[in-house]
Amino acid sequence: MRVWIDIENAPQAWFFRPLLPALRARGAETLITVRDYGEAVALLEAASERFTVVGGVAGGSRLARTAAVATRALALARFARGRGVDVAVSHGVRPHLAAAALLRIPCLTGYDYEHASKLLVHRLACEVLVPRVLLEQYLRPVGADLTKVTPYDGFKEELYLTDFSPDNAIYAALTLDPTRPIVTIRPPSFHAHYASDEGNALFFDVLVTLRRNPETQLVITARDATQRAQIASVCGGDPSVRTPERPVDGLNLIWHSDLVISGGGTMAREAALLGVPAISIFRGTPGVLDAHLESLGRLRRIRAASELNSTPIVAARAQRTLPPRRSDLVEVVVARILSHA
Numbered sequence: 279m280r281v282w283i284d285i286e287n288a289p290q291a292w293f294f295r296p297l298l299p300a301l302r303a304r305g306a307e308t309l310i311t312v313r314d315y316g317e318a319v320a321l322l323e324a325a326s327e328r329f330t331v332v333g334g335v336a337g338g339s340r341l342a343r344t345a346a347v348a349t350r351a352l353a354l355a356r357f358a359r360g361r362g363v364d365v366a367v368s369h370g371v372r373p374h375l376a377a378a379a380l381l382r383i384p385c386l387t388g389y390d391y392e393h394a395s396k397l398l399v400h401r402l403a404c405e406v407l408v409p410r411v412l413l414e415q416y417l418r419p420v421g422a423d424l425t426k427v428t429p430y431d432g433f434k435e436e437l438y439l440t441d442f443s444p445d446n447a448i449y450a451a452l453t454l455d456p457t458r459p460i461v462t463i464r465p466p467s468f469h470a471h472y473a474s475d476e477g478n479a480l481f482f483d484v485l486v487t488l489r490r491n492p493e494t495q496l497v498i499t500a501r502d503a504t505q506r507a508q509i510a511s512v513c514g515g516d517p518s519v520r521t522p523e524r525p526v527d528g529l530n531l532i533w534h535s536d537l538v539i540s541g542g543g544t545m546a547r548e549a550a551l552l553g554v555p556a557i558s559i560f561r562g563t564p565g566v567l568d569a570h571l572e573s574l575g576r577l578r579r580i581r582a583a584s585e586l587n588s589t590p591i592v593a594a595r596a597q598r599t600l601p602p603r604r605s606d607l608v609e610v611v612v613a614r615i616l617s618h619a
Contacts, residue, residue, distance in 0.1 A: 279363050284354065312329050364618070365618040392412060416566045449534065453520070455495065489519070497522070532548055554591075
């Protein structure tokens with residue numbers, strides 16, 4: 279069986295990281311395409327995966343993004359034509375869905391944020407995997423067509439949290455002092471569908487607020503070189519600020535942080551699921567998964583940097599213990615993929 283996997287961003291690279299060896303262990307051959315965006319390519323390189331780059335950063339306007347979807351869909355179709363693909367798999371990648379439809383290849387996909395357009399997802403996919411919370415708290419109440427929907431328990435991030443093992447080498451790698459508070463910050467994307475001036479302004483306000491305490495060490499995981507340069511223009515020369523140029527071991531960075539602040543959803547959920555204090559500065563419409571974590575007291579959303587004043591930041595990570603693991607989720611997803619052979 280030949281499985282074609284397409285990856286558009288870093289969270290998707292993490293999502294497929296445990297699925298790729300599991301598929302191969304079941305006898306499947308994998309073909310991987312990836313968009314050259316953010317850290318996706320570097321993460322695949324770090325995992326020693328073989329892949330083909332198709333497409334890059336899309337423009338900021340809605341028209342430019344729509345054109346980029348069409349252009350990348352055609353490029354993906356050219357890549358896959360004649361390669362004997364049995365099933366195409368992605369996590370909500372619209373160009374991949376369109377390319378698979380053009381080639382009449384069954385396509386399994388998924389998503390965990392309900393407020394981005396899902397018209398192509400439900401129309402073109404043969405099966406759509408979603409967290410059960412999203413099904414019960416959004417899709418079913420709004421009367422969505424559930425014909426193709428398969429729910430799974432938990433969060434997609436739990437796929438790759440299963441084999442996480444803490445390693446304090448992250449301190450030396452980033453020249454961090456383990457006795458001082460560490461705050462990890464993931465900026466919002468400046469190009470994604472949810473990008474907004476309000477969200478970007480909140481991010482920079484948060485930086486200003488946190489830098490007032492010289493004891494606090496900040497690790498800012500910029501999404502690309504352009505964003506890194508913008509951050510450097512604000513924080514350049516500050517010895518308490520780290521902006522790694524290469525992808526770091528994100529889960530270990532989260533685990534060894536005293537607070538994680540994220541402008542997107544993935545890192546905030548990773549922190550919350552690991553039991554690390556997590557704050558979201560996402561200014562788009564919150565998804566039901568983040569709202570669910572917020573209702574459990576595992577995630578906090580702020581709308582102004584001044585709200586950080588009520589958040590004590592102390593180096594208390596030594597008392598932390600790993601939460602229970604989800605060892606079944608990888609096999610659940612692999613079984614659904616292989617069912618389309």
